[in-house]
Every structure is written in C-alpha cells, then in structure tokens.
Amino acid sequence: MGDKGRPAPKGRVPATIYDIARITGVNPSTVSRALNQPGRVSASTEQRIREAAADLGYRTNPMARALPTGKTGTLGLLVSDLTNPVYFDLVRGAERVAREHDTMLVFADSQESAELERSTAERLQIAVDGLLLVASRLEDAQIQELAAAKPLVAVNRPVPGVPSVAPDVRPGMIEALDLLHGLGHRRIAYLAGPEASWMNGMRWVTAHDLAVDRGMSIAEIQSSAPTREGGTDAFAAVMAADVTAVLAYNDLVALGLLGACLEHGVAVPRDLSLIGFDDIFGADLSAPALSTVRCSWGDMGERAVAKLLGAIQDGDASGAELNLPTEFVSRASVAAPGR
Amino acid sequence: MGDKGRPAPKGRVPATIYDIARITGVNPSTVSRALNQPGRVSASTEQRIREAAADLGYRTNPMARALPTGKTGTLGLLVSDLTNPVYFDLVRGAERVAREHDTMLVFADSQESAELERSTAERLQIAVDGLLLVASRLEDAQIQELAAAKPLVAVNRPVPGVPSVAPDVRPGMIEALDLLHGLGHRRIAYLAGPEASWMNGMRWVTAHDLAVDRGMSIAEIQSSAPTREGGTDAFAAVMAADVTAVLAYNDLVALGLLGACLEHGVAVPRDLSLIGFDDIFGADLSAPALSTVRCSWGDMGERAVAKLLGAIQDGDASGAELNLPTEFVSRASVAAPGR
DNA sequence: GATGGCTATGGAAACGATTCCATGACGGAA
DNA sequence: TTCCGTCATGGAATCGTTTCCATAGCCATC
Numbered sequence: 255m256g257d258k259g260r261p262a263p264k265g266r267v268p269a270t271i272y273d274i275a276r277i278t279g280v281n282p283s284t285v286s287r288a289l290n291q292p293g294r295v296s297a298s299t300e301q302r303i304r305e306a307a308a309d310l311g312y313r314t315n316p317m318a319r320a321l322p323t324g325k326t327g328t329l330g331l332l333v334s335d336l337t338n339p340v341y342f343d344l345v346r347g348a349e350r351v352a353r354e355h356d357t358m359l360v361f362a363d364s365q366e367s368a369e370l371e372r373s374t375a376e377r378l379q380i381a382v383d384g385l386l387l388v389a390s391r392l393e394d395a396q397i398q399e400l401a402a403a404k405p406l407v408a409v410n411r412p413v414p415g416v417p418s419v420a421p422d423v424r425p426g427m428i429e430a431l432d433l434l435h436g437l438g439h440r441r442i443a444y445l446a447g448p449e450a451s452w453m454n455g456m457r458w459v460t461a462h463d464l465a466v467d468r469g470m471s472i473a474e475i476q477s478s479a480p481t482r483e484g485g486t487d488a489f490a491a492v493m494a495a496d497v498t499a500v501l502a503y504n505d506l507v508a509l510g511l512l513g514a515c516l517e518h519g520v521a522v523p524r525d526l527s528l529i530g531f532d533d534i535f536g537a538d539l540s541a542p543a544l545s546t547v548r549c550s551w552g553d554m555g556e557r558a559v560a561k562l563l564g565a566i567q568d569g570d571a572s573g574a575e576l577n578l579p580t581e582f583v584s585r586a587s588v589a590a591p592g593r
Numbered sequence: 594m595g596d597k598g599r600p601a602p603k604g605r606v607p608a609t610i611y612d613i614a615r616i617t618g619v620n621p622s623t624v625s626r627a628l629n630q631p632g633r634v635s636a637s638t639e640q641r642i643r644e645a646a647a648d649l650g651y652r653t654n655p656m657a658r659a660l661p662t663g664k665t666g667t668l669g670l671l672v673s674d675l676t677n678p679v680y681f682d683l684v685r686g687a688e689r690v691a692r693e694h695d696t697m698l699v700f701a702d703s704q705e706s707a708e709l710e711r712s713t714a715e716r717l718q719i720a721v722d723g724l725l726l727v728a729s730r731l732e733d734a735q736i737q738e739l740a741a742a743k744p745l746v747a748v749n750r751p752v753p754g755v756p757s758v759a760p761d762v763r764p765g766m767i768e769a770l771d772l773l774h775g776l777g778h779r780r781i782a783y784l785a786g787p788e789a790s791w792m793n794g795m796r797w798v799t800a801h802d803l804a805v806d807r808g809m810s811i812a813e814i815q816s817s818a819p820t821r822e823g824g825t826d827a828f829a830a831v832m833a834a835d836v837t838a839v840l841a842y843n844d845l846v847a848l849g850l851l852g853a854c855l856e857h858g859v860a861v862p863r864d865l866s867l868i869g870f871d872d873i874f875g876a877d878l879s880a881p882a883l884s885t886v887r888c889s890w891g892d893m894g895e896r897a898v899a900k901l902l903g904a905i906q907d908g909d910a911s912g913a914e915l916n917l918p919t920e921f922v923s924r925a926s927v928a929a930p931g932r
Numbered sequence: 933g934a935t936g937g938c939t940a941t942g943g944a945a946a947c948g949a950t951t952c953c954a955t956g957a958c959g960g961a962a
Numbered sequence: 963t964t965c966c967g968t969c970a971t972g973g974a975a976t977c978g979t980t981t982c983c984a985t986a987g988c989c990a991t992c
Contacts, residue, residue, distance in 0.1 A: 268719065270948055281972045286950060296970060313719045317659035318948030321977040326656060328699070328720075336685050339678065339874055346675050349702055358720065360667070360697050363688055380607065380652045381667075381697065509878060535678055539848060541880030609978055620942045625980060635940060657978030660947040 269310035277306045289314070328358040329562060330378040332371065333388040336363040338480075338506065339534040340551060344388065344409070347555025355563055357383075366479075368392055368450060379404050384562045387411075391450040405565040409558045411452040415573040417565060419558045420453075421549035423460050423531075426580030430501065430529050430547055431464045433582070437590040439499045439527065443473045445488055445511065447480040447503030454503055457531065461501050473497065477507055485510020489518065498527065498591035505530035505537045505546055512540055512587070523589035533583055542586030549580040608649035616645045628653070667697040668901060669717040671710065672727040675702040677819075677845065678873040679890060683727065683748070686894025694902055696722075705818075707731055707789060718743050723901045726750075730789040744904040748897045750791040754912040756904060758897045759792075760888035762799050762870075765919030769840065769868050769886055770803045772921065776929040778838045778866065782812045784827055784850065786819040786842030793819075793842055796870065800840055812836060816846055824849020828857065837866065837930035844869035844876045844885055851879055851926070862928035872922055881925030888919040 271285040278285070280299060287294045288303040295303075306312075320326045331348055333341050345361070352359045362378055364371035368391040375392075379385055384405035390397055394413050400406055401416045408418040434442060444461045447454035458474060465472035475491045477484040485507035492500055492511060502508035508530030515522050522528050522542055530537060533548035557576060610624040617624070619638060626633045627642040634642075645651075659665045670687055672680050684700070691698045701717055703710035707730040714731075718724055723744035729736055733752050739745055740755045747757040773781060783800045786793035797813060804811035814830045816823040824846035831839055831850060841847035847869030854861050861867050861881055869876060872887035896915060 272948075282949080283951075283973075284971055286948095287971085290950085294970090299970080313716070315948055316720050317656045317665060318977095319950075320656035321660060321948080321979095322950045324977080336688060337681055339681070342676055342678070342681070345700075346702070349675060349700065353701070358699050358701070358717070360699050361684075361688065362692070362697070363685070377652070378697070381655045536875030536878050539875050540878045611978080621979080622943075622981075623941055625978095626941090629980085633940090638940080654978055657947095658980075660949095660978080661980045663947080 268315070269307075269312040270315070271312075273310055274303060274306045274312060277310075278302045325566075326381060326383055327356065328360055328382045329384050329386060329559065330360045330362065330375075330382040331386045331388065332362050332364060332375055332378065332390075334364050334366050334371070334391060336361065339536065340504065340532045341388070342535060343551035344555040347552035348386065348559045349555075351556045351559040351563075355559075357559075357563065359559075364391070366391065366448065372396060375400055384566045386558055386562060389451060389453060391448070405562060407558050407562040407565065409554060412575050413573075417561055417572065417574050417576075419554055419561060419576045419578070421554070421580050422577040423457055423547065423549075423580050426547035426549070426582045427457075427460050427464055429582035430545075431461070431468060431470075433584070433588065434499050434527065434529075435468045435470060437527075437588070439470065439591055441471050441473075441497045442499040442501065443475050443492060443495045443497040445475050445477055445485070445492065445500055445502040445507055447477065447507065451480070457501075457503060475500075477503065480504055481506050482510035482513070485512070486514045489514035492526075493520070499529070499588070500526060501529045501531075503531065505532045505534045505544060508544055508546070508587075509536070509540055512544065521592070523587050524592035527589060527591070528587040537583075538585060540587075545585045545588045546583050547580050548583045549578060553578055607654070608646075608651040609654070610651070612649055613642060613645045613651060616649075617641045664905075665720060665722055666695065667699055667721045668723050668725060668898065669699045669701065669714075669721040670725045670727065671701050671703060671714055671717060671729075673703050673705050673710070673730060675700065678875065679843065679871045680727070681874060682890035683894040686891035687725065687898045688894075690895045690898040690902075694898075696898075696902065703730070705730065705787065711735060714739055723905045725897055725901060728790060728792060730787070744901060746897050746901040746904065748893060751914050752912075756900055756911065756913050756915075758893055758900060758915045758917070760893070760919050761916040762796055762886065762888075762919055763803075765886035765888070765921045766796075766799050766803055768921035769884075770800070770807060770809070772923070772927065773838050773866065773868075774807045774809060776866075776927070778809065778930055780810050780812075780836045781838040781840065782814050782831060782834045782836040784814050784816055784824070784831065784839055784841040784846055786816065786846065790819070796840075796842060814839075816842065819843055820845050821849035821852070824851070825853045828853035831865075832859070838868070838927070839865060840868045840870075842870065844871045844873045844883060847883055847885070847926075848875070848879055851883065860931070862926050863931035866928060866930070867926040876922075877924060879926075884924045884927045885922050886919050887922045888917060892917055 271282045274285045275282040284295055285303055288300040316327050349359055362374050364374055371391055386407050386409055388409040390411055397413045397416055408416050410420050412418045412420055444458050462472055473495050475488060475495055477488045480503055508528055512522055512528055520526055530544050530546040533546045537544040537546050610621045613624045614621040623634055624642055627639040655666055668691060688698055701713050703713055710730055725746050725748055727748040729750055736752045736755055747755050749759050751757045751759055783797050801811055812834050814827060814834055816827045819842055847867055851861055851867055859865055869883050869885040872885045876883040876885050
C-alpha cells in the first residue's frame, strides 16, 4: 500500500478502535462493545472509551464493519431516468427516511434501457444492503431473480412475490373521467408511454375500462418517448384521432403536446382538453395550467425505503403490495368541448 | 455472525477469489493479480482464472477491497436542497461521468443548513473517496478543513486553495443588462437569495456593478427563501421598490414572483420585466416564458466529477478554479417598460 | 557449469471491525 | 469454606482483498 513517489495523499489517518484501545488501556474488542452495545461493558470503562473516541474524532469505518457483518449501511436506488422530474420528490422522500436510519442512498440511472438496468442492478447489489427498483423495465422473472439475492422493493410496479409500492391509479382516474364525461366529452384518447412500462399498461387499461363504462370511445396513440419531445412528436397523431380530450401517459408528455398545440393554434382547453399524470414540478406553471392525476411521490419514496429497511432487518421476503391512492388535480387545461 | 433463529437471509453466498483459487488450483493472490493486473500472470493461468470467475459469477466485493486499499469507489455529492430542479442536470452529468469511471455516487441533502451540511459532509467523507460540495453554505475555513482530509471539489462556489467549478455569471448578465438598458429600463431590482450563498453575493455584486456602469439604479430586495414561495412572498416588497425590471436570484424565485404578479393583476412583461437564473426545467413553460441566465449544469456536474476523480488519482491538491460561461436566454418575460 | 536476472506463483501479513470463546474476579448460596 | 453463576474484559479468528516478500524454475551469459 506504499504511496511510492505519489504526491502524499492528503489528510491525517483516521483514528481506529485500536487507537482508542491503546489510549484507554483496554482491548479493541472492549472498545467495539462499548461503542455498539451500551451496557455491555462497565459504565466507567464505557465513559472513558467514549471520551477517548470523541477526543480522537473517531468514526466507524463502514467498510471495515461491512466485512464481518455483511451490512454496508447503504441502499441502492435505481431509476429509469434521473432527469425525469417525477423522481425529484421520490428521491427526496427516500433520502429523508434513509437519513433517519443512518443509511446512505446510492443512485443510478438506467437510461430507459432494460439491459443497462439489469447490469447496473447487479453491480449495485453487491455494494448495498438492499435495492429499490423504480419503474423497472425488467421482466418479472428478472426482478424475482434479483430479489432472491438481496432484499428488493419494486416501486411503481408490482411484481408477484416481491414487495412493492405503487400508486393506485383508479381513484384519480375515476375523478378525471367523471369530469370529462360530465363536461360532455365522448371521444377521448390515451397518449401512451413506453411499452415496457408496467405503469403505462396499467394506465391504459384503467382508462380504457373506465371510458367504456361511461360510454365514451377511447383510442390509444403511441408516443416516441415519455418526454416532452415525445409529446410534441405525437401532435399530428393526436389531431388525426379526432378526439376532444387526451389523457397523457405523464405530465412530461402532456406538456410537450400542450406546447405543440399552442404552436399550431389549437386552443387548449377549448379545442382539446388535456390531462397528465404525476403532477410534476412545473405542471402548474404552464398556460393553461395542466390538470393531472397526482400521486404522492414523496410518500412513495418514504414508504419504499421504510419497507426495504424492514425487509433487511427481519429478513422478510414477503411480497406485500402497498398501494397509495391517487387524486385528480383540476386545473385550467380541461373544459367542455368547444364545438 | 450466525443467523440465529432469524429467517434465513436470502440468496446464495457470492463467490470469492478463494473459490476461484480452489477451482483453478492456484493461490488467491494469483487470482487477485490475474483479475486486476493483466499481464502480471501467465496468459494461460489468467485465461483459466477468468473463465472460472465468469462461471461463478464472481464480483469483487468492494468493501473487502476498500479495506486494504482505502479506496471505496464511491463519490459523495452534497447539495443544499435535492428538491431544487437546478440540480437535476447537475446530478445527471455527475452520474454520467461517474458511471464511465465505474464509480458510484452517493447523494445527500443539507436542507440549506450549514450545521447539517458540516455533519453530513463529515459522515459522508469517511465512506467515499472524494466529496463534491455544491453551493456550500459553509465558511471557507470549514471547507478547507474538509478538503484537507480527503479530495474535495467545490461546485458553484470558489474557495481559496480548494479546486472548484463554478459558472462565470458575467457574460450572461452583461447580455441581460444590455438588453434591459436598450429597452429603456432605468430602475431595476435584484431579488436576493440566501445570505450565506456565495453565488447570491456574486450575482448581486455583478448585477450592481453592471447596472451602475450603465447608469441604471438597482435596489436589493430580500427574499425569505430561494424557492417559489420565497418569490411569492417578495411580491409586496418588489411593488414597493418601484422598478420596471427584476433580476431574481434564481428561476424558482422568479417563477414565484411571476405567479404573484399574475394573481395581483400586474402584467408581465408590460408592467414588470422578469429575469431569472439557471434556466431550470419549466422556465420555458410559464406564461410568459421566463427569460433567464443559463449555465450548463450538466457540464458543471461532468467537469466537477472529472476533476475530483483526477484529484483522487494523483493526490492533486491544487486549488484550480474552473469557470464555465453563462449565456442569456431571451424569452417572453422581458419587454420595454410599459408606461 | 556456475552465476545472475527474470518470470510465475505461493505464502502471509495487513486493512478495521465484529464476535465467539475463554478467563479471572467477585458475590451469594449451601 | 467451597462451588457456581454472573459480569467485565482479553484473546483470537474471521470477513475478502491487496500487496510485499520469498522461492522455484528457467534462460542467457561469462
């Protein structure tokens, strides 16, 4: 480990339990006990040890601890696209709970690629105590395989036998469709997201069923990507569909489509009503402000981490599913059909 | 370490170099060499070892490696507020370069609190090879102290003797003030951000000097927080300042103020021109779309990580400063003063 | 045909913490 | 007084990898 010739690495060497042991005249094992199992050593020794530790500015070396215990004190969070504003709140919620439990969060981004997701998950898995898979593009079997190796919680996508946290789209969607129906819309469209996304399928099926229940026709329109560009690109297809309202896969797509509408002189909501999903940052900024089906991503992040920590602690492999309700947020992008 | 009574932990035990050594009939040290120092063992042995490793699905245990080497293969990224959309791109850029170098990123959020930032940085520091401090609220001396312990790069804030990456606000700001001046604005205001923020001071000083150079008067208005709420809350103070244009500390504040203006019937840009900073996601969504001084946060993230990795590799402690140019993005929120 | 240098590999000591097992002291019960 | 249980602590093995040092074989050189 000699630093041969290299410019000397910076910083003083951090103190170890051996340093504390030497100073206080006890055995390293006693130091370890004093610091981690209060009451396991005599009060006076513990006192001396704690003081010495504070003096030296001792901090447990997580790597050294991880070796014998197998616990790294970190969780991995793998999302499909870190750039997507939806994940802001999720990340924040996750971070909050993790911090509360003295756990670090490692992030990674799979760039919407299943293959990259799998390899990243595998690499990540060895360095963490558990994995959070958000909006996974993997197949059920692949996820189950990962879950067999280490605790894993699927977010935004239920997987049989694997614990998961996901929004329940029905409540919000019912509100949305009731509103559209009440306003007189009869021909609507669903602007789809990525095919590999479970959530996309879920939204389409739910929207479809609810629309049919209400005697509305609903068309499915493909989009090139779950981004603003994807929404913009779909403009022509939406126009061709001859509908009075569009439910978009998410707010990003909806905002992209909204921009294209304005650009082409299609008035929203007079000529076309628009509803998004997720209530991301910025959804209330657009003109008109975007109506959307909201789910509390912050909550999802918190619940998911809590669940994962629980699974880690008691080796729980139960595949319990947790569903958080959604709600419709009514803004200016929806109105009665104009003609 | 026995799992006494606990529901058996999941998963098969991962393979180690000992397993590979046993299978191939060599010494573990040879396995280590074969895998990490190509050419250091005979081609045939290396071949056999690699095959066995692949068979067993061997992955290096990063904790075990970290112990003797002191290198964890992770970088810490500490921001003041993960919720701020500015950091999206920064995070993404950082993540990209980190991945390229097989390095993981650990995130943490200091919630705009200097004390929390310091303690988080210290805790983080022991688990990572280097630290990225974004928009730090710490004092120079504290940052220098942290930098003495382990490689550190300050982002969005230069610190004497510490390597840093920050935007150069002048170019973008010059464009902005030239535009305002050309349109006939003579009384403008700067809606400030957090006092502890170096960037806030920088923006104010630069705006002030440039305004004075052009014979414009400029007032400084305090805000309660660098968020949309902060901007909304500042509405009354802005009105009281009797100006025709406002430069806000950042887009968030600007958007908040914009919302308040619309709500109170103040027409933007006719009654008041508005300019933000950062060009965050959503800045182009508002009505009117927000003019802003943009800096490439993605680039900043990439550069910062690259710099940090460099510093780690060659123990470089040089406090080089890197400044990335900004540019003005002209949108609809600026016009000639209306009365 | 010794000698020296090089290459390929084995052996063992670290790294820092945890944890099982052992031991000595002490106190109370018989 | 003896014995046993308990408590506080020491000692040592262990986790998986890296790396320094040692050694055996080999080839080339003098």
